Amino acid sequence: MMKIKRAFLDTEDGQIHYRIGGEGEPLVLLHQQPRSSDEYKELMSILAQKRQVIAMDFLGFGDSDKPPRMYSIEDYAKNVIELLDKLNIEKASILGNHTGSFVAGEVALTYSERLNKLILCNFPNFGEQGKKKLLEIYSKGYKIQEDGSHLIARWLARYNYVGTPELNHRWVLDDLKCFGYPMYAVYAVANYCLNFKARLSLIQCPTLLLWGLEDVKQFENLGLAKAEDRLIATQLIPNTEVVELEQGNICMMNQMFEEVAEVVINFLDKQDLRKDTIYSVKS
Template sequence: MNKPIKRAFLDTEDGQILYRIGGEGEPLLLLHMNPRSSDEYRELMPILAQNYCVIAMDFMGFGDSDKPPKLYSVADYAKTVIALLDELGIEKTNIMGNHTGAFVSGEVAAAYPERVNKLILCNVAGFGEAGKVDLMRRFDEGFVIQEDGSYLMERWLARARYVGSAELNHRWVLDDLKCFGYPLYAVWAVGNYCIEAAERFSLIKSPALILWGIDDVEEFERLGLALAQDRYFLSQALPHSKVVEFSNGTICMMNQIPEKIAKTVFEFLDSANF
């Protein structure tokens, strides 16, 4: 039987942060990609909550969290993670992050090693200088609200070609639209962090699992954001890590293959020998 997932808010000096929580036992924090929200883990959370106390937060500027009064760096987002853990009385947690969430997860493990048990990093692209330039171009362009409403169909079509279902596309586009008219917070944060990411990640001592969706890797290459081989920077920065790759429906893998993800996560977290 799936455990119920409840929602609540954390008050911070920059606004409220929405988080979802369910299950009991050892904590596992889930951090979402850009431009999504904790909804990215809607399928996965009830499965993981059978064995763990699972928490997923909306980063500031995303989902139902408030828009912050300033641009947040990856380090700023890491501080909000610590604020949520403190609010919940959690001294140490496992963390899993996807894309932007993985950069934040890595920074939490590097800056606050005493707060992290095991770490799961998903789809962490190595952008490099060229990637940073392209990220900043996307930041400058932003998500623009158009008077004729044409941006609504543009977002639907942009996601529909690889999301896999109308219902999932609808949820993704809703998250997209909540970001319109505001700075692309995560793009700016990752763009300014990506050059130092390998150095920061090399500080991580926690046991680490690296998950890759091969379709996701190919999509980044198609967009010109990162080459497929750029992903290997992560396993080089974390030579003690284990790597698992998924194919077939892995661009939105948290939603599309939650059972496979959960099985791999359980095996990693439950292993005493890793």
């Protein structure tokens, strides 16, 4: 098993915790909220056998500091570049899941000269209604209850689909690190999502859209985004390929890490893309 180390990056807004391992072409992994780099614990062990892999905790999440102000997607993208600078990495590929996909896309736009390939996982097409629903569900953040009832509430929140008590425990630990603070990334996504369509068309690097179809259903069930709208990015980004994992849900980076690793490695090693082709992977 490839050894993954931990370290911290000092920034003007606080320390950023990150994990790093492997050698070769670098790949940065950006997590969803309210998770952390722990989302990629299993995936990193596989990918680090072929390349250098870095996963960071966004400020406000995991073991990174809480930022002194509300952060934006542009701020988080800047943090990614700060980390690459510290590690003396001139160019990297980036994979982002959910919230991380917005940040990854912004890096591809604003710092295009630093990017090789882009992987957007479960990248939602939020409209105005989706933005309102996003804030309605998540903007209140997690509140500490005097009787400790918030602990069992978080345990039960997603237990039916996380799969194992051990994985659920890891998710709950990430939840608890967010208690008593704003959900920084929710506001960042909400303020950014209505402009992303125009910005997507400016992305020029080879791009993979990786979808978990169970996750797509959950987006729709929550009223966040319509399932049929998920592929709009293929119409906007010039050099795009799509892979769909039929049983992939919000936990797929942990539950289906071998399948995800195979898709990611194939895409990163590929010299050309077959645009507008959808590969559906049964598991």
